[in-house]
Amino acid sequence: xxxxxxxxxxxxxxxGSLLPYVGYIIxxxxxxxxxxxxxxxxxxxxxxxxxxxxxIPIRWIMFALLxxxxxxxxxxxxxxxxxxxxxxxxxxxxxxxxxxAWVNGVVWKVLRLAFVLITLWxxxxxxxxxxxxxxxxxxxxxxxxxxxxxxxxxxxxxVSGSASxxxxxxxxxxxxxxxxxxxxxxxxxxxxxxxxxxxxxxAALSVPPRHAVPWEKLIATEKNQGARALMILxxxxxxxxxxxxxxxxxxxxxxxxxxxxRPETAYRYLLTKSFARGDIFGIVMxxxxxxxxxxxxxxxxxxxxAIYLFFLFVIGIQLSALRKLHNESFWLTVYPLPEGxxxxxxxxFVFRMLLISAVITGxxxxxxxGERPLPxxxxxxxxxxxxxxxxxxxxxxxxxxxDEDL
Amino acid sequence: xxxAPVLQITGLNGGYSLNRPVLHDVSLQVQPGEMVGLIGLxxxxxxxxxxxxxxxxxxxxxxxxxxxxxxxxxxGRYHSALSFVPESPLLYEEMTVREHIEFTARAYGVDRKxxxxxSSHLASLxxxxxxxxxxxxxxxxxxxxxxxxxCAFVARPALYVIDEPFLGLDPLGIRSLLDFMxxxxxxxxxxxxxxxxxxxxxxxxxxxIVLHRGQVIAQGTLQEMTSxxxxxxxxxxxxxxxLVQGGK
Numbered sequence: 249x250x251x252x253x254x255x256x257x258x259x260x261x262x263x264g265s266l267l268p269y270v271g272y273i274i275x276x277x278x279x280x281x282x283x284x285x286x287x288x289x290x291x292x293x294x295x296x297x298x299x300x301x302x303x304i305p306i307r308w309i310m311f312a313l314l315x316x317x318x319x320x321x322x323x324x325x326x327x328x329x330x331x332x333x334x335x336x337x338x339x340x341x342x343x344x345x346x347x348x349a350w351v352n353g354v355v356w357k358v359l360r361l362a363f364v365l366i367t368l369w370x371x372x373x374x375x376x377x378x379x380x381x382x383x384x385x386x387x388x389x390x391x392x393x394x395x396x397x398x399x400x401x402x403x404x405x406x407v408s409g410s411a412s413x414x415x416x417x418x419x420x421x422x423x424x425x426x427x428x429x430x431x432x433x434x435x436x437x438x439x440x441x442x443x444x445x446x447x448x449x450x451a452a453l454s455v456p457p458r459h460a461v462p463w464e465k466l467i468a469t470e471k472n473q474g475a476r477a478l479m480i481l482x483x484x485x486x487x488x489x490x491x492x493x494x495x496x497x498x499x500x501x502x503x504x505x506x507x508x509x510r511p512e513t514a515y516r517y518l519l520t521k522s523f524a525r526g527d528i529f530g531i532v533m534x535x536x537x538x539x540x541x542x543x544x545x546x547x548x549x550x551x552x553x554a555i556y557l558f559f560l561f562v563i564g565i566q567l568s569a570l571r572k573l574h575n576e577s578f579w580l581t582v583y584p585l586p587e588g589x590x591x592x593x594x595x596x597f598v599f600r601m602l603l604i605s606a607v608i609t610g611x612x613x614x615x616x617x618g619e620r621p622l623p624x625x626x627x628x629x630x631x632x633x634x635x636x637x638x639x640x641x642x643x644x645x646x647x648x649x650x651d652e653d654l
Numbered sequence: 655x656x657x658a659p660v661l662q663i664t665g666l667n668g669g670y671s672l673n674r675p676v677l678h679d680v681s682l683q684v685q686p687g688e689m690v691g692l693i694g695l696x697x698x699x700x701x702x703x704x705x706x707x708x709x710x711x712x713x714x715x716x717x718x719x720x721x722x723x724x725x726x727x728x729x730g731r732y733h734s735a736l737s738f739v740p741e742s743p744l745l746y747e748e749m750t751v752r753e754h755i756e757f758t759a760r761a762y763g764v765d766r767k768x769x770x771x772x773s774s775h776l777a778s779l780x781x782x783x784x785x786x787x788x789x790x791x792x793x794x795x796x797x798x799x800x801x802x803x804x805c806a807f808v809a810r811p812a813l814y815v816i817d818e819p820f821l822g823l824d825p826l827g828i829r830s831l832l833d834f835m836x837x838x839x840x841x842x843x844x845x846x847x848x849x850x851x852x853x854x855x856x857x858x859x860x861x862x863i864v865l866h867r868g869q870v871i872a873q874g875t876l877q878e879m880t881s882x883x884x885x886x887x888x889x890x891x892x893x894x895x896x897l898v899q900g901g902k
Contacts, residue, residue: 494748494791501750501787514760518746521757525748525789578744582708583761584733 319423321400591646606631666716694865743798
């Protein structure tokens with residue numbers, strides 16, 4: 249059996265399944281909005297480079313953008329559940345199968361890292377008092393990327409789940425420390441620290457017991473990766489329902505319990521639970537926190553209002569994906585849910601969440617309301633208006649779906 | 655028993671494709687307070703019949719009524735009158751056992767107090783008290799099957815459609831399920847049960863319907879069927895074997 253060829257075939261099949269959607273992505277309004285935002289960002293960034301503000305915390309900006317780009321790692325293995333039976337006899341040869349997965353995973357992420365570095369570099373050399381060399385920084389980041397990818401792969405093979413989680417934290421800590429040492433310390437001193445830290449991290453990775461091939465873990469990870477790819481596609485076009493990754497989030501276990509006890513709101517109960525333990529919640533939270541920070545930083549300028557609305561729009565797109573979450577649910581066909589409540593419950597839920605996001609991420613503008621009350625109020629009102637626009641859009645979609653079902 | 659059947663299927667032709675129907679002129683009924691065993695070989699059409707009852711497939715010909723209503727005439731009341739236990743558990747991974755039961759109770763409009771008492775009774779009956787707050791993805795297959803059964807039983811509709819419920823259940827679970835089905839039956843509920851474990855259902859079902867190649871080849875009590883076949887005294891398993899071998 250040619251395992252490399254099998255991997256290539258599976259990858260080709262997955263890519264082929266995405267191709268029919270490309271045309272729709274190009275046509276979709278969301279793609280246009282992203283393009284517009286990209287052009288607006290380019291114009292703003294060019295202006296910023298022409299006149300960079302004094303005292304800009306450039307090392308922190310570099311740190312905040314380079315650490316995720318350098319440390320985040322993932323691989324698409326395209327493994328499937330039947331592989332635990334049919335590929336099991338090939339276990340000793342699976343390195344051949346995983347090799348292209350590893351290369352693909354690293355190459356694309358190195359390109360992403362290079363893009364972030366090249367975008368940031370002009371700002372860095374204009375604002376940093378003692379800038380490091382571009383080539384040396386690029387080499388160091390490449391090293392961090394390879395180290396993180398190796399660490400991530402090792403984490404997947406650990407027998408103990410808690411060891412995997414602990415080493416994931418260790419990977420982020422090591423990557424963060426290496427990049428901060430490079431940015432804040434003189435090159436020589438920094439490199440000694442980086443060398444010692446790397447050696448210690450690599451040595452630590454060899455300690456926990458490992459599986460030769462962690463079949464079940466890799467299959468579960470692959471399922472999540474595939475679902476995430478479909479979720480991103482779902483921002484632009486309607487794609488078939490997908491399973492989402494589940495996080496226990498015990499702190500949110502009680503959420504939904506207070507929903508009124510009627511068949512008309514039963515779907516809202518399911519949706520609340522799915523949202524509370526799904527990956528959309530995590531994405532929305534991260535977006536919300538990033539938006540809060542950027543809004544606070546830009547609370548006294550029009551750019552702040554634009555950032556606020558942009559993040560709110562992206563949060564709205566993410567929340568809108570909830571309407572596809574249980575598209576193919578068996579029980580929703582069998583249970584006596586009153587007609588039309590699925591659509592109306594989803595619209596209400598997304599609207600509430602978006603309204604809450606609009607108010608919370610708009611709070612920094614209230615701090616600036618004393619100096620510029622009208623722009624602050626206008627910004628928050630625009631956010632509320634956007635929540636209503638999403639509500640209208642989703643209501644129309646839900647009505648159209650019901651018409652099609654009839 | 656009352657003369658108005660809870661489930662009535664008349665002249666049902668159906669299947670996945672119009673050109674190749676799986677079911678041929680299937681007619682059967684389940685009376686209130688009756689437990690009926692639907693038996694047949696793999697591919698005989700048991701699950702397809704159940705899918706038609708659930709409204710997952712549309713009949714090519716014939717009619718299905720639950721408490722006198724077709725699905726098209728009143729989908730809300732049609733679905734409220736039945737609950738289903740599938741052969742393979744179908745659970746939301748993001749919900750705990752308790753939340754599954756609560757969602758079902760909400761969807762069926764079960765009163766909150768009734769839900770609480772039924773839910774704790776079912777948890778104790780199926781030895782699931784310490785798993786009630788576990789996410790469904792962390793359960794064994796047998797436990798998942800128990801969750802399906804608990805969800806169906808919390809609703810208390812007029813008709814239960816149960817497809818191969820014993821798969822994956824431990825002996826205690828099988829006993830709890832059978833005892834509870836008898837309890838429901840005494841309370842007036844009707845049960846249409848499909849199973850391959852004929853020696854078990856022989857003692858629990860009031861009547862049997864034998865499906866073979868999409869057709870009903872025999873139905874009635876065990877005594878009626880053995881008499882009709884001229885083979886009095888046979889067990890359900892022996893009779894079934896003779897019926898399907900004869901139909902080869």
